[in-house]
Amino acid sequence: MNVSFFDEMNELIIESILEASDEEILASIGGEGLPTWNEVQQSHDFIQNSLQTKREERLEANKSKLLSFKSAREKLINKLKSSKKVDEMVGDIVNVIQNKEGVPDGVLIAFREQSKGGSDDDIKDIWENLVRLGLIDIEEDE
Amino acid sequence: MGTEEYYSEVEVEHQLAKLSQADIARLIQIFTVKGCEARAGMAGGDVLNQAVTRVLGGHRLWRKDHSAVQFLIGAGSSIIDNEAKRRAREQLTSSIDEFVEETDLNEVSAEVAERLSNKSVQCEVEAEQDDAGVNQWLNKIRRLFSGDTDVLCYLEQKLSGIKKAEILHFCQFTDTTYRAVERRFKDKIRKRFPLGFGSRESQS
Numbered sequence: 001m002n003v004s005f006f007d008e009m010n011e012l013i014i015e016s017i018l019e020a021s022d023e024e025i026l027a028s029i030g031g032e033g034l035p036t037w038n039e040v041q042q043s044h045d046f047i048q049n050s051l052q053t054k055r056e057e058r059l060e061a062n063k064s065k066l067l068s069f070k071s072a073r074e075k076l077i078n079k080l081k082s083s084k085k086v087d088e089m090v091g092d093i094v095n096v097i098q099n100k101e102g103v104p105d106g107v108l109i110a111f112r113e114q115s116k117g118g119s120d121d122d123i124k125d126i127w128e129n130l131v132r133l134g135l136i137d138i139e140e141d142e
Numbered sequence: 143m144g145t146e147e148y149y150s151e152v153e154v155e156h157q158l159a160k161l162s163q164a165d166i167a168r169l170i171q172i173f174t175v176k177g178c179e180a181r182a183g184m185a186g187g188d189v190l191n192q193a194v195t196r197v198l199g200g201h202r203l204w205r206k207d208h209s210a211v212q213f214l215i216g217a218g219s220s221i222i223d224n225e226a227k228r229r230a231r232e233q234l235t236s237s238i239d240e241f242v243e244e245t246d247l248n249e250v251s252a253e254v255a256e257r258l259s260n261k262s263v264q265c266e267v268e269a270e271q272d273d274a275g276v277n278q279w280l281n282k283i284r285r286l287f288s289g290d291t292d293v294l295c296y297l298e299q300k301l302s303g304i305k306k307a308e309i310l311h312f313c314q315f316t317d318t319t320y321r322a323v324e325r326r327f328k329d330k331i332r333k334r335f336p337l338g339f340g341s342r343e344s345q346s
Contacts, residue, residue: 005276005279005280005301005339006276006279006338008300009283009331009335009338009339010175010176010339010340012327012328012331013175013328013331013335014172014175014215015328016328016331016332017171017172017175017332018168018172018211019325019328020168020332022164025164025168026163026164028167033336034167034336035166035170035171035186035187039170039185039187040163040166040167043166043187043190043191044163046187046191047158047159047166047191048159050194050195051155054198055155058151
């Protein structure tokens with residue numbers, strides 16, 4: 001009987017704590033047998049600090065992921081720029097130009113200006129710029 | 143088990159960030175009633191802090207239909223129960239160690255047999271002591287409500303394990319009266335016994 005009696009009474013007290021208004025709970029802080037303002041504030045600070053630390057950790061992890069993605073992509077662009085055939089690059093560029101809806105006008109104008117030279121290096125530079133703008137997709141196995 | 147039933151890592155942080163001072167005070171008080179100090183030797187605030195750490199560490203999934211307070215009560219209760227069990231095991235181990243150290247090995251069998259034969263008597267004594275403890279608490283509650291016949295009727299029926307429908311009949315309560323009486327009872331024992339019941343000596 002004792003365990004169920006104590007449990008039942010404690011459950012009723014807990015129900016009453018949950019049903020009491022915020023004003024009543026706040027007014028009772030510091031009363032005999034009740035939490036003090038210091039305890040409440042300490043837990044409040046602990047929670048806020050833990051959340052701040054957690055957010056900072058996630059931000060750092062995401063930063064680090066982004067940096068590693070950028071570094072891998074940079075290596076891939078440089079590798080493809082030196083290994084990909086110029087004809088293939090021209091093909092990629094033509095595909096971008098033909099897809100006018102997905103390309104801002106400014107990019108088309110810049111492309112026309114840049115392509116006036118017409119050398120292999122110019123084509124490689126244009127190709128690289130379009131890759132960096134995300135208008136040409138590149139894959140590791142290219 | 144769809145993930146949409148549970149808060150994501152970021153959503154958990156948003157929920158915890160919204161905990162008010164009143165919520166924190168409620169949680170500390172509830173952990174005290176659940177016996178954090180008496181059973182686990184932990185302060186209510188420490189239980190709450192550990193619960194938050196565990197939740198942020200992703201050790202416990204948080205269903206979206208549970209409020210922050212409800213969810214943290216569950217997390218904190220597990221911490222208290224686990225610590226209480228750990229302490230009980232530790233106490234038992236040290237008792238066994240003491241027993242082995244203090245006992246002449248030649249007399250162990252006789253000693254064990256003696257202790258076992260006394261076990262049922264010991265259990266009966268402990269049960270009697272427990273009942274005496276409950277009666278002391280009951281008397282305190284009855285004194286608290288002396289003169290409030292509705293609450294005393296409600297209490298006596300509750301103690302007999304009678305359910306609400308029968309309490310309504312026995313005590314001649316309407317549904318509204320029942321709720322009012324129960325509310326009066328709960329609120330008054332919360333204010334009078336803020337540490338809860340059982341294993342506490344300080345609420346004389």
